[in-house]
Amino acid sequence: MTGSRSAPPKHGRFRKGQSGNPNGRPKKRAGAGSTSAFDIIVDKTLTITRSGVPQEVSVEEALQHRTYQDAIAGNRSARRDVLKMIAKREQVLAKMAPAPSVQVKQRTEEDPDNANAALLILGIASENTRDYGPSDNYQRLLLEPWAVQAALGRRRGGARLTDEEIGEIRRCTRDPDSLRWPRGTRA
Incomplete structure (x- = not known):
């Protein structure tokens, strides 16, 4: 038998550099296998x-x-x-959650070791504008009602406030009429 047919390559079916699958690996179907039951x-x-x-x-x-x-x-x-x-x-x-914004107030004219300056910076107290006379050299402060209310709310124990304690609280608070007093207290 003689003919025009050539003999197949010696080592395999495909020539060197030629793919056996010219179209490549089949693509996966979208969604197939990616979702479980x-x-x-x-x-x-x-x-x-x-x-x-x-x-x-x-x-x-x-x-x-x-x-x-x-x-x-x-x-x-x-x-x-x-x-x-x-x-x-x-x-x-x-x-x-948004990052908390920190606002720092700096006051350079006051001494940072001064408790009065710290109370003013933190908004716990405000300056008392009442005139105590020419010989008064003290910086007088009045506590803010929210700070006093917080202190009254944290008060524990069954002892009622005395009239003297109520008088001191009223004297040192900027707006004492806005306070809510603990139960059983007559202010």
Whole structure:
């Protein structure tokens, strides 16, 4: 048999430098294999009844609700899951929160070791404009009502304020009539 056909290459079917698949590897279909069955189910909605009222919720929300119920009932793994959810939520909120802007007031004319200057800078007190006479060399301050109210709110114990204490508080506060006094105090 003689003919015009040439013999195949010795070592394989394809010549050197020629691909056996000229079109390349087939492309993956969009979305194929990238979504799991869990992702498909979580996106669905359910109708549940809360307090006798039917509501449409996602499967994810229903699972979270069930996890909360289990955690409250004492399930330890559910408690861990809820704590993880809380930590994750806190991280997201921390990333989304704007950075706190710090405003620093600097006053160069006052001595920073002076307590009066610090009270003025922080807005806890304001200057008393009452004239105490020519021989008065002290800088007199009046406490701001919000600071006094905060101090009254932090007061612990059952002892009522004495008339003397009430008089001192009224004398040292810029607007004593705006204060809300603790229960049982007649001011």
